[in-house]
Amino acid sequence: MQTESAEEANVLEQAANAFVELRPRLFGIAYRMLGSAAEAEDILQEVWVRWQNTDRATIENPSAFLALITTRLAINVAQSARARRESYIGPWLPEPIDTSIDPAVGAERGEDLELAFLLLLERLTPTERAAYVLREAFVYPYPQIAEILQLSPVNARQLVSRARKHLSAVRREPIDKSEHRQLLEAFLDAAQTGNIGALEDLFAADVVSSSDGGGIRGAARFPLLGTNRVARFLAAFAPRFWPGAEFTWLEVNGRAGVLVPRGRSGVTMLTIEGSPEGIHHVMWIVNPAKLDAFERSRSRGSQLV
Known part of the structure; x- marks a missing residue:
């Protein structure tokens, strides 16, 4: 036996x-x-x-x-x-x-x-x-x-x-990791000051801003489209979102991203899609379930793979 x-x-x-x-x-x-x-x-x-x-x-x-x-x-x-x-x-x-x-x-x-x-x-x-x-x-x-x-x-x-x-019909020309981070850094600088002109200069003509909140309060229910509309939204948003924010830089799916504190207990993850034309997509992840899963994956380390 x-x-x-x-x-x-x-x-x-x-x-x-x-x-x-x-x-x-x-x-x-x-x-x-x-x-x-x-x-x-x-x-x-x-x-x-x-x-x-x-x-x-x-x-x-x-x-x-x-x-x-x-x-x-x-x-x-x-x-x-x-x-x-x-x-x-x-x-x-x-x-x-x-x-x-x-x-x-x-x-x-x-x-x-x-x-x-x-x-x-x-x-x-x-x-x-x-x-x-x-x-x-x-x-x-x-x-x-x-x-x-x-x-x-x-x-x-x-x-x-x-x-x-x-996919080739809709996929954009990529930029390398260093260019992507530089573009995100420039976006953060312009967004914090609410500089509409600087934001518009960074955006591609088809820029979209999407907030994935899964229905939580305060998350936008619809994407914003177009350089002027996205820039003006961010400028209006700046005074109550950015003051006092301390960024935590991350590697999100192989690209640079940041965690931004939101209020006393919340947090937002931010990253972008970029090409030589500029920023095509600003992606805000505020869904607590997705952020919690991200944190669990970080704490588990190599166990995830």
Whole structure:
């Protein structure tokens, strides 16, 4: 009996080691699919349960098997998430993660982890998104993508090609990390002083300001559009938001961001999407659930990946 128990423990330890080794990639797939670290974590819990209950002796390629289960679960969640997002109060933004603490999440094609790009992925169907993420972010071969999505390799290629075309039509020319931070610093300087002209000079013509509050009091329920409208809103907003604020700089999904105190107990996370044309999107995250999840991910450190 003791021998059997030792063998079972050894087998389970091997299963756990295989799962832990692959966990960063599995999380990266699920998070890119859903734009939610909490939902990605839930999926990984289910994948672990299924992995424990699987006859692993019949699995020739654990990496392929776990990616298959993760992706199919993420597709199911993404399909239901669409309906939830339609009833979300106010603008919805992806749930941010701290990539300075969890670099493995963005180790492969980290530019596809940026908040602005995760928003673009929302334009794709769940299956298109899965095909794109597997191929572009993690360089899976088309035969494996086809197996995961239960398609032919030809259809898998077509799906990725269609997703690329959809995204390339709306994706903006990127800037590097240092340019992004400089642009955010310039924005903060102009926003704090309420300098409308300086703000307008920083904005691209199609600038949008979105506040993701999930319905909490004080969060804007609709995005603001256009250089003058966004600049004037920020100028009016400045006297009661910025005085006394001490910024905490962060790395949010591979880009610079700041935490800004809001009142006595609240906090706002701020980051931007920028290109050589200027700032296209000012993103304010004030939803307490998303901010709490971000703080938990920072405190867990490498456990997230």
